[in-house]
Each structure stands twice: as C-alpha cells, then as structure tokens.
Amino acid sequence: MTFVAPARAAPAAAVAPAGAPAGNVTLVPEGAPLTSGGIDDALGVLYMAMAQQRDITVADGQARVKSAEREQQKELADQQAALARAQANEASQGRGFFSSIGHLFSDVARDAAHGDLSKAANDIASDVHEALNSPAFWSDLEKGALFVAKVAAVVGSAVITAASFGAGAGTIALAALALSVSGEVVSDTRCFGSASQYIGLGLELAGAAGGFVAGATATVMTVAARTTLDIGVGISAVGGGAEVVAGGAHVVNAGFAANVENATADAQEAVNRGAELERTIDWVIDDVKASDKMYQEQAQTLEGAIQAHDHSTAAAAASISVKG
Amino acid sequence: MPTIDATRGPDGTVAVTPDGTTSTGYSDAGTALPDPLTTLALSGDPGAELAALAVQSGEAEDAVAQEARDTEVAIEVREDARQVDAMHKKAGDIRTAGIWEGVGMAVEGVAGVLAVIPASNRVADAVKLGGKAANGGAIIASTFYKATEADDDALADAAKSASDLAKGAADDLGDARKSAGDLISAALDFYREYTSAQAAANTAALHRA
Numbered sequence: 001m002t003f004v005a006p007a008r009a010a011p012a013a014a015v016a017p018a019g020a021p022a023g024n025v026t027l028v029p030e031g032a033p034l035t036s037g038g039i040d041d042a043l044g045v046l047y048m049a050m051a052q053q054r055d056i057t058v059a060d061g062q063a064r065v066k067s068a069e070r071e072q073q074k075e076l077a078d079q080q081a082a083l084a085r086a087q088a089n090e091a092s093q094g095r096g097f098f099s100s101i102g103h104l105f106s107d108v109a110r111d112a113a114h115g116d117l118s119k120a121a122n123d124i125a126s127d128v129h130e131a132l133n134s135p136a137f138w139s140d141l142e143k144g145a146l147f148v149a150k151v152a153a154v155v156g157s158a159v160i161t162a163a164s165f166g167a168g169a170g171t172i173a174l175a176a177l178a179l180s181v182s183g184e185v186v187s188d189t190r191c192f193g194s195a196s197q198y199i200g201l202g203l204e205l206a207g208a209a210g211g212f213v214a215g216a217t218a219t220v221m222t223v224a225a226r227t228t229l230d231i232g233v234g235i236s237a238v239g240g241g242a243e244v245v246a247g248g249a250h251v252v253n254a255g256f257a258a259n260v261e262n263a264t265a266d267a268q269e270a271v272n273r274g275a276e277l278e279r280t281i282d283w284v285i286d287d288v289k290a291s292d293k294m295y296q297e298q299a300q301t302l303e304g305a306i307q308a309h310d311h312s313t314a315a316a317a318a319s320i321s322v323k324g
Numbered sequence: 325m326p327t328i329d330a331t332r333g334p335d336g337t338v339a340v341t342p343d344g345t346t347s348t349g350y351s352d353a354g355t356a357l358p359d360p361l362t363t364l365a366l367s368g369d370p371g372a373e374l375a376a377l378a379v380q381s382g383e384a385e386d387a388v389a390q391e392a393r394d395t396e397v398a399i400e401v402r403e404d405a406r407q408v409d410a411m412h413k414k415a416g417d418i419r420t421a422g423i424w425e426g427v428g429m430a431v432e433g434v435a436g437v438l439a440v441i442p443a444s445n446r447v448a449d450a451v452k453l454g455g456k457a458a459n460g461g462a463i464i465a466s467t468f469y470k471a472t473e474a475d476d477d478a479l480a481d482a483a484k485s486a487s488d489l490a491k492g493a494a495d496d497l498g499d500a501r502k503s504a505g506d507l508i509s510a511a512l513d514f515y516r517e518y519t520s521a522q523a524a525a526n527t528a529a530l531h532r533a
Contacts, residue, residue: 149433153436201459201463205460209453234440236436236439236440237437237439237440239433240433240434240436240438240439241433241437242433243429243430243433243436244429244430244434244437245433246429246433247425247426247428247429247431247432248426250426250429251422251426253422254419254422254423254425255422257418257422258415258418259415261411261412261415261418262415264411265408265411265412266408268407268411269404269408272404272408272487276397276401276404279491279494283498286498286502290505293509294509294512297513297516300516301512301515301519304516305519307523308519308520308522308523309523311527312523312526312527315526
C-alpha cells in the first residue's frame, strides 16, 4: 500500500496567503504531481496534512491551557490578597485602645530608660501611626467614647434635675430625665427590635424638649442650685465631647467596614474569574480531546480509502493481465 | 470511489480547521473550488452523500451550540460583574451611612459642649435640643443608605443567581457540542464501513469480470 508521500507531491500553496499579490495566486494545484504521483500520493499528503493539523491543534490547546493556568494563578494571588485586606480591616484586627496606649507607654519608658530620645520619638510616631490604622483601636475608642457620653448625659441630666428642684421646675425636669434615660436604654437594649433606634431617638428628643421646658419654667434659683446646675452642665459638656469623639470614630469605623466590603468584592471578582478560567481550561481540554478523536477517525477513514483504492487498482491490474 | 477532492491540491490546503471540523462552502477568499464535504455531498454516491450531510449537520449543530455557549458565558461574565459592582456599591453606602451617623453624633456632641457657654439655661437647652434634632436628621439620612445597602445585597444575590443559571446553560451546551461531535463520528464510521463494503464489491466484480 502506498502510504504517506512526502513533500514531493506537495507543490507550493495552491491558496495564496492573505495579502499576496493577485498575480501570483494559483487557484488550482499543478496537474503534474497528481498525475505523475497518482491519487495515492494525494491521499498520502492529505493524511500527512491531517497529522500536522492534529499536532497544531494539540499545541494550540496546550498553549491556551498554559496561558489560562498562568492567569488563574494570578487570580488566586489576587483573591488571597483581597481576603488578607478584608481580614486586616475587620474590627477585631490590630491593637485595641488600651493595648495601643500601653504599647506606646512601654516603648517610651524603655527608650527613656536607655536615654535614647530619638528612638523614643520614632517609637511614638510609629505607635501612633499603628494605632490610627488599627480597626480595633477605633472600635474600642468608639465604644468607650459612647459609654462615657451616655453616662455623662445621664449623670449630667440627673444633676441638672436635682438643681431644678430648687427652681420649682423639678417635676418637668424629672420627667425629662426619665425620657432621656428611657431613650438611651431603648437604643442600647434594642428591646423594640428594628424600631428601637427610632423609639429611642424619639424619647431622647422628648427628654431634651422636656428639659428645655423645665429650664424655661424655672424660677429664681438659689446659689447652691445654681452651682449644682453648673456642675450638671459641665458633666453634660464632657458627655458632648465624648460624643464628638465617638462620632469621629464612627466615621473611621464605617470606613474600615467599607474597606472590608470592597475587599470582599475584589475577592469575589477573583473567585468568579478563577472559576471562569478553570472552566475554560476544562473546555479547551475537552475540545482538544474531541478534535483528536475526530482526527483519528478521519485518518482511519482515509486509510480505508487508500486501502480500498489499492485493492481496486490491484484487482483491475490482475483482471487486465488475466484477460490479456 | 468518491473519497477525496483531489483538485484541492495535496499541499495542506484541505479545509481542515484547527478545531477539527471542515470548512463549508466557498467562503475562503483564496479557495475557488468547493470543499471536500460539498463535493462529497454532490458526488451522486448515496452513501457518500448521506455521510456528508450527516457531517454537515453535526458541524452546524456544533456551531450553533458553540455560539449559544459563548452567549451564555457572556451573560455569566456580565452578571458576575454586576454582582461585584453591587458589592462595591454597598461598600460605598456603608461608608456614607457611617459618615451621616458619625456627623450626627458629632453635631449633637458639639451642641452639648456649646450648651455650657450661654448664661441663659433656655438658650443652652435650645442648643442641646438643636443638637438632638440634628442627630435625628442624620440618623434618618443614614437610614436611606442602609436601605440602599439592602437593595445592593438583593441585587448582588439576583446577579449571582442569573450567573449560576447562565453557567448551567453553558455547561449543558457543552454537552450539546459533544452530541454534535458524536454525530460526526457516527457519520465517519458509517462512511468508513460503506467504502470498505463498496471496495469489496468492486473487487469481487472485477474478479468476476
């Protein structure tokens, strides 16, 4: 059986490459190689071309898989980086408020003991920087400041109420204090579920309005009542200051929470992309397998055609010689 | 034996594409002659025509499945992007809600501090009340952004669901491509057996002659 005929029967490309001058294009193959080499040569070359095509397909598939795998590694690294970023912004990460202050004092004390003031200055700067970037520090600061603010508000209101008794507006002031405290309790305990925030706010506003009415209806105060009132107002001012700090810390903490969500979104993006790449790799492998299987079948069909042709030719020759 | 279109030339310009299929028609700019499949389909040999038609049908099925799969993949990618966008938007809403709440608290706190200054209790109480009211307004404003956060979550979930659906459809279409490949394989098997039988018959006829 005639098998693969090498390039002898393969003339220059019958199809011009893209961009080639039209004058050089040969649309049909030259007749000589086919007629002189016979049909078996054409079949052999076709067989060889199919084998080459098969190699190209496999090589192309391998290149695509390698490229996708490289990209997948990058996505995996991105995902891990995003998850690390999300974890670093969690409220529990970093040194807490007291831990940061303790660390700062410890460093300063150690440096002072060694008489190294420049290192102390550096330590102060780095410890402050670390604290400012620590979610746990800001979380603790907000919680602590809120606690101070609430206690100060309640105590300040109580003292003002006590002072108001001397001014004849005690009943209203007491009611206002009760409303304010109730508002704080409702907000903290969330005993009314999701509506607690609004109920608490309403009670606090009513308490503040009551305090305003009590102040407005108060008659002339004694010196002692006036002093007590000033103390109450001072405590309330401290509470106000603490609330300012808590508000600022709340903004920073919201920033950390947003960073967590952004990092989670980035991680999700990397996960999605990684999954797409993984499936692309599976599909490329499937395609190469299917393509390879088809090449095998096509090659078998071609082999059958070559064999059938050879048998027919041999039989014809035998028949001619018998008759002759 | 109508097997190969020899006029195509033996130089590797046969219409075998990298994906293992054969090209159809006369679409190639440099190809003036019909491709082997078309030649086979018009050869007049019933077996060859049947095999060629089956292969063409398998190719068409594969092309349709491939196109549909590409569409589903595009949908999946788009929905994944929407999911991530919704998560980023939620992050922005968390930040904005936090700013409103924080500013509200700070304003109330500042009002509490400023209440020390006026000599009149009435003015001091009015300042405090104003601070409380400002905080209340800020809480209401932040509630809007918290509601938007919930919307973002719902949007992200919906996008994830749509993406999963598209992924499932794309996987199913991968199976459809396999079916198309099986059809082509069956056609080639048939043609192989057909040509063998035909060659045997021809040989027998020649011997008899």
